[in-house]
Every structure is written in structure tokens, then in C-alpha cells.
Amino acid sequence: MASNPPAHLKPRKKPRQARATVTVDAIFEATIQVLLADGPQRLTTTRVAERAGVSVGTMYQYFPHKHALFYALNEHYLDVLAQKVESACQAQHGASINRMIDVLVTTYWNAKTERPEVTRALYRSVVELDNEPLIKEFARRLDAATAAMFASASDAVFADLPTVNLTLLTSIFGTVRGVFERNLPDPEASAVHRHLVLMCIAYLEAVKLPPRRAGGYDPAPRASSH
Amino acid sequence: MASNPPAHLKPRKKPRQARATVTVDAIFEATIQVLLADGPQRLTTTRVAERAGVSVGTMYQYFPHKHALFYALNEHYLDVLAQKVESACQAQHGASINRMIDVLVTTYWNAKTERPEVTRALYRSVVELDNEPLIKEFARRLDAATAAMFASASDAVFADLPTVNLTLLTSIFGTVRGVFERNLPDPEASAVHRHLVLMCIAYLEAVKLPPRRAGGYDPAPRASSH
DNA sequence: CCTCAAACTGAAGCATCCTTCATATCTTGA
DNA sequence: TCAAGATATGAAGGATGCTTCAGTTTGAGG
Incomplete structure (x- = not known):
């Protein structure tokens, strides 16, 4: 319902299984948490992944890079x-x-x-x-x-x-x-x-x-x- | 005339000779230039120093770190x-x-x-x-x-x-x-x-x-x- | 002219961080 | 149950950036 994201920061793929949806939600939530706890400067792929309880690699399955997540x-x-x-x-x-x-x-x-x-x-x-x-x-x-x-x-x-x-x-x-x-x-x-x-x-x-x-x-x- | 900067980001020393004043001014100007040309993300000590025509070391004589300059x-x-x-x-x-x-x-x-x-x-x-x-x-x-x-x-x-x-x-x-x-x-x-x-x-x-x-x-x- | 402190240099150490990919695990549907 | 696709892992490569410091150059005062 929102606009069309510029190509270079579109999500890589959408979750197809239930666990993937959970993962993506966790990543979003973790992003906010890290933002709150550490500030935008310390918003790190590693930190977000850790807080979300997933590995960095998982994040990169859905977002081509940090900015896309953001x-x-x-x-x-x-x-x-x-x-x-x-x-x-x-x-x-x-x-x-x-x-x-x-x-x-x-x-x-x-x-x-x-x-x-x-x-x-x-x-x-x-x-x-x-x-x-x-x-x-x-x-x-x-x-x-x-x-x-x-x-x-x-x-x-x-x-x-x-x-x-x-x-x-x-x-x-x-x-x-x-x-x-x-x-x-x-x-x-x-x-x-x-x-x-x-x-x-x-x-x-x-x-x-x-x-x-x-x-x-x-x-x-x-x-x-x- | 402005407030008292928190200790950790006070300038390291003030210029005492004419050339030092020139240097510090150049650093400020360069900071703005880099900000304009490359955005806050690319504001780098190296880049600022280069643009100011001085070496990185010189910057660190006056500012204990990047944030102090900023x-x-x-x-x-x-x-x-x-x-x-x-x-x-x-x-x-x-x-x-x-x-x-x-x-x-x-x-x-x-x-x-x-x-x-x-x-x-x-x-x-x-x-x-x-x-x-x-x-x-x-x-x-x-x-x-x-x-x-x-x-x-x-x-x-x-x-x-x-x-x-x-x-x-x-x-x-x-x-x-x-x-x-x-x-x-x-x-x-x-x-x-x-x-x-x-x-x-x-x-x-x-x-x-x-x-x-x-x-x-x-x-x-x-x-x-x- | 000489001396010394001030100013300057920039390569290198150290610390992050982003991103990839070969591998492993899980889920689904037949 | 099993194959195949989806999902997850995390060590390692590659890049960049901050900061230091041993050494050099410059300028001011005597």
C-alpha cells in the first residue's frame, strides 16, 4: 500500500513459510530494539541479527543490505x-x-x-x-x-x-x-x-x-x- | 561565548601561530565542504584532512576525535x-x-x-x-x-x-x-x-x-x- | 644565525563492520 | 517416507575508518 521502493533497496524475497515470517518480524523488532538501546550509530547487522536471535546470513536472505532493512x-x-x-x-x-x-x-x-x-x-x-x-x-x-x-x-x-x-x-x-x-x-x-x-x-x-x-x-x- | 563543551569533546589546543589558525579554519571549511559534497555518512577524517590540504595527524592536534570537530x-x-x-x-x-x-x-x-x-x-x-x-x-x-x-x-x-x-x-x-x-x-x-x-x-x-x-x-x- | 617549541606528516595498528557462500537443517507435499 | 525447495548458519574475506606516534619541517624570539 505504500510507495514503490527504489530497486536497489527492495526486499530480496518475501517469507513463504511460517517460520520465515516469524524471522522477519523478529528482525524488525530487533532493529527497533537496537535503535533504542544503542542508537543509530551502533545499528549493526550483527547486533540486529543477534538480538533477533538469528544469524547474519538470515538477514541477508531478506534484505540485500542494511539500508534496505532500514x-x-x-x-x-x-x-x-x-x-x-x-x-x-x-x-x-x-x-x-x-x-x-x-x-x-x-x-x-x-x-x-x-x-x-x-x-x-x-x-x-x-x-x-x-x-x-x-x-x-x-x-x-x-x-x-x-x-x-x-x-x-x-x-x-x-x-x-x-x-x-x-x-x-x-x-x-x-x-x-x-x-x-x-x-x-x-x-x-x-x-x-x-x-x-x-x-x-x-x-x-x-x-x-x-x-x-x-x-x-x-x-x-x-x-x-x- | 557559547556553552561549555563536555570535557570529552573539547578542542585539544588552540592555535598559537598564524599558520595554525589558517589550518583550523581550513579544517572547518573542509568539513562543511565534505558534508555538502558527500553527505554526513562519508564525513571521514581522511576526507576532511585531504580537502583541507593537511594531514590527518594535524587534525588530531586540535580535535581529540571526529565528534569534537563536529x-x-x-x-x-x-x-x-x-x-x-x-x-x-x-x-x-x-x-x-x-x-x-x-x-x-x-x-x-x-x-x-x-x-x-x-x-x-x-x-x-x-x-x-x-x-x-x-x-x-x-x-x-x-x-x-x-x-x-x-x-x-x-x-x-x-x-x-x-x-x-x-x-x-x-x-x-x-x-x-x-x-x-x-x-x-x-x-x-x-x-x-x-x-x-x-x-x-x-x-x-x-x-x-x-x-x-x-x-x-x-x-x-x-x-x-x- | 641558532635554538626550541609549535606545527605538521602519513604509514601503520587496531577496531569495526558489511556481505558472501559453502554447508546444514527444516518443511512441505506427494 | 522421501525428495526438493525453503530457510538458517557463521566463519572468513574484503573494505573502510579512526587514531597514534616517531620523525620532519617551520617559525619566533633571542
């Missing part, structure tokens, strides 16, 4: 994340922009916060080679999902939805990332979460086109026009 | 960046919040955009070991600078300035980073820049305390109260 891991993570956001957006079609923003931010936030260590580890690992296609595809999917949602808002229409949408996503993703990067403790992190919602709502209020009656912000605020 | 590079970069923002903030004391936001965002944005390749390379390199203290110190400095600025605003007072300030900085930094990460082409990047300013202004409008007279947003918008 790529597959991130692909899976981003795919799950994108699905969560997509279905959350879907569910809010026709709602108010306030609710949309709240759901969007909170869904993304919770998904990232569910396993903070994993999130942090992956953020730090995204540096590795060639996952730019992954990020692009992820961004494209969410762009589409949120744009469709906002276009369906019951209480607002936007002149330049693409830009508004892009700005929103960029700032939400960036803010969440910043919270992880600075390792903000919980009272502050929650406060930022709340204020991020406020910020986005205020932004949408400011850029939405005035509804049919009752001017939005500039001309004659709440007197019937003229 | 650390010093980032330290310098963040220091310059922090200074720019600090002085920009200083200059806006007493101004309106709109102007403050505009100056803050634009200053940061321009500083990052000045040499986009370098920015991108450094963003990608910040993964390396132990520069968390650097980030913390950088955040602390800017936090202080912008908080002081906003506290002096001529047209607004905030109930919870620390949170407002933290949210602003986190989202601004994060958004800019996101623009680089997604490698947004210029029309879109500029649009996000503009909208980021709008967003921050709308946010501050929404959270500022109502001025002495003429209620802010909730009660009786522009009729003399009561």
Missing part, C-alpha cells in the same frame, strides 16, 4: 502513521474547522507520543540514505487527506487551500518534532500541544474567506453590511 | 545564528507584536536560507552524538531573547508568556526545518514563510490579554463595555 522499517512506520491520520481525517469530513484541527493535531500527536522512544529513535535515524522518497510519499498522502478534509469544512472556505494546508502540515509536523528534539517534559509538552491547536485555529480563522453574511474580520465586523 | 562546527554555526536572532530581537523591543513576529520569522528564515545547502547538511548532521547540550543551550538563548522582546510589546500582554513563547519558537523552528526537509521549491517555500507569519500573528492576537479598554475578542467586541 528503509523497510521506516516505510512500515510511516505507513501506519499515515493510515491513522487518513482515517481520522476521513471521519471529520463536514465537521467544523475547530474540530478538524483538534482531531488532526491530537491524532498526530498521540501517534507520535504513544511510544516516544521509538519516535525519537526514528526521527534520529531518518538521516540515513535515501529515505527522501519515503518522506515525500508520506507528505503527499497526508497533504491529500487533510486538503480533502478542509475542503469539506462546514464553516469555512479558503481562498488558497493548498498553501493553507501546506503551512498547517509543515508547522504541525515541525512543532511535534521540535518537542521531541528538545525532549520537553510533560507539563510543557502538553501546553505546547494545547497551544498548537489554538495557533492553528487562530490561523484558519484569520485566512478563511468571510462566510456569506456576517463579515469575517475586516469590513464592518457584525453590523449588516452597508 | 561539535565545534555546530557550536559555531548555532552561535552565529543565535547572535543574529538575539540582536534582531533586541532591536524590536517596544515594537508591536506584528512587527516582532515578522522580524523574528524573517530573521530566522533568512539566516537559514542564506546558504541552503549548508543548512540542509547541518540539519542532517545534527543526528551525531551528544550535541543535545548544544541544542539545549541554543534554545535557552533564543527563549530568553524572544521572551524579553515579547514582554516589551507595546500592544499586548500575555497571561502565560513562557508557554506562548515556547509554542512560537517550537513552531517557527519546526516549520522552517520542515521546509528544508521536504525541499520545498521557492514559490511554495515563500508562501509558507508568509503564512507562517500570518499564523503566528493570529495566534498572538488570540492569546493576548484584552487591553485596558476595548475588549479583545470575547465580550462585546467594540461597543464600550456594559
